[in-house]
Amino acid sequence: MAPAPRRTEPLAFFKHGLGAKELDAIAAVFAGRILTTGDTVLDFERRFAEYLGRRHALGVTSCTGAMHIALIALGIGPGDEVITTPMTFVATSLAILETGATPVFVDVEADTGNLDARRVESAITKRTRAILPVHLYGQMCDMRALREIADRHNLRIVEDSAHCVEGARDGIRPGDLSDAACFSFYATKSITCGEGGAVVTDDDGMAASLRLLRLHGVTKTAADRQREGYQEWDTVVLGWKYNLSNIEAAMLLPQLERIDEAWQRRETLAARYEERLRRVPGVSLPTTRSGVRHARHLFTVWIAGGRRDAVLRELCVAGVEAMVNYRAIHPQTLFRERLGTKLGDFPHAERIGDDTISLPLYPALTLEEVDEVTSVLADALYSVA
Numbered sequence: 556m557a558p559a560p561r562r563t564e565p566l567a568f569f570k571h572g573l574g575a576k577e578l579d580a581i582a583a584v585f586a587g588r589i590l591t592t593g594d595t596v597l598d599f600e601r602r603f604a605e606y607l608g609r610r611h612a613l614g615v616t617s618c619t620g621a622m623h624i625a626l627i628a629l630g631i632g633p634g635d636e637v638i639t640t641p642m643t644f645v646a647t648s649l650a651i652l653e654t655g656a657t658p659v660f661v662d663v664e665a666d667t668g669n670l671d672a673r674r675v676e677s678a679i680t681k682r683t684r685a686i687l688p689v690h691l692y693g694q695m696c697d698m699r700a701l702r703e704i705a706d707r708h709n710l711r712i713v714e715d716s717a718h719c720v721e722g723a724r725d726g727i728r729p730g731d732l733s734d735a736a737c738f739s740f741y742a743t744k745s746i747t748c749g750e751g752g753a754v755v756t757d758d759d760g761m762a763a764s765l766r767l768l769r770l771h772g773v774t775k776t777a778a779d780r781q782r783e784g785y786q787e788w789d790t791v792v793l794g795w796k797y798n799l800s801n802i803e804a805a806m807l808l809p810q811l812e813r814i815d816e817a818w819q820r821r822e823t824l825a826a827r828y829e830e831r832l833r834r835v836p837g838v839s840l841p842t843t844r845s846g847v848r849h850a851r852h853l854f855t856v857w858i859a860g861g862r863r864d865a866v867l868r869e870l871c872v873a874g875v876e877a878m879v880n881y882r883a884i885h886p887q888t889l890f891r892e893r894l895g896t897k898l899g900d901f902p903h904a905e906r907i908g909d910d911t912i913s914l915p916l917y918p919a920l921t922l923e924e925v926d927e928v929t930s931v932l933a934d935a936l937y938s939v940a
């Protein structure tokens with residue numbers, strides 16, 4: 556391949572697509588009376604639930620918080636075990652620890668990085684209460700297999716769907732086969748309001764619990780007081796402060812209108828990456844299973860042979876921003892100290908964590924930029940061989 560031209564400024568890993576529509580939506584909230592959780596949040600929740608085909612959606616401040624209260628709503632706490640993956644952002648396991656329960660890691664599929672359903676049953680004990688899978692990079696886990704296991708052992712399922720809003724597998728979508736699915740609208744996610752999240756469920760009782768748990772466990776909200784005047788209220792359970800505000804919901808609404816268009820664009824860019832990278836020696840790509848509609852949150856390459864960090868440095872020198880999502884989390888200090896996990900415990904997750912690089916992927920990226928990134932990557936591989 557021809558050498559890539561030198562850049563004057565770095566090619567961004569991520570660019571949000573927020574602009575005039577989001578500013579107008581925020582201005583409309585400013586013109587109203589309620590900045591915190593109110594009608595704009597309700598509107599977002601209705602449309603987000605509709606998009607996913609769920610009965611209920613609740614706006615919260617983060618995916619971490621969403622997972623925390625979803626587990627609490629299911630009665631999970633001290634003494635309980637929750638089966639999850641070490642190939643994820645630490646938040647997945649932190650949410651489990653925050654309830655007082657214990658994460659139990661199961662290794663991932665070597666070719667996708669997703670929780671390996673075939674390994675789950677051997678990790679189940681008398682204390683196991685739930686499974687918390689992560690749809691890594693945007694590809695859904697085998698939810699049918701996980702549902703069957705959960706049914707056999709009377710377990711709950713909460714999905715970490717931070718990477719997967721638009722995805723599906725054999726027609727199954729987030730929340731279809733679980734008690735709840737949790738989403739992130741953090742700064743680099745496919746739809747974003749800087750910081751935010753949502754939890755969806757088809758269960759009316761679960762939705763009612765989540766509503767209390769996301770706002771102090773109190774029976775009236777600020778919007779209720781503004782609408783109805785002061786009425787006596789009660790604190791009925793120990794809740795948290797996880798409610799989404801109207802300002803954040805305003806940013807999300809226009810993005811929801813173009814969500815499939817943005818997904819389609821990322822799909823086109825990902826197809827271009829795959830076409831170009833297939834010819835580059837030393838690069839392997841995660842497998843996309845048949846029947847999967849990949850949400851295309853991250854575009855991931857795996858670089859074997861201990862060359863990942865050197866390749867990352869070369870990309871940086873060439874002005875291409877790239878990330879590591881993720882190193883396996885079980886050797887990190889907190890998990891070593893709390894769970895006794897160590898390097899060597901989950902070889903597939905560790906191998907992926909050692910090899911993985913996330914390349915730029917967002918609607919404003921051009922096909923020419925994809926070609927440039929692949930050229931720079933090929934050069935980097937050549938020079939660190």
Ligand SMILES: *Cc1c(COP(=O)(O)O)cnc(C)c1O
Nearest residue numbers: 617618619644646717739741752
């Ligand atoms: C971003 C992310 C989270 C955390 O989301 P927040 O909204 O920042 O709490 C959790 N899990 C995964 C897989 C993520 O990528």
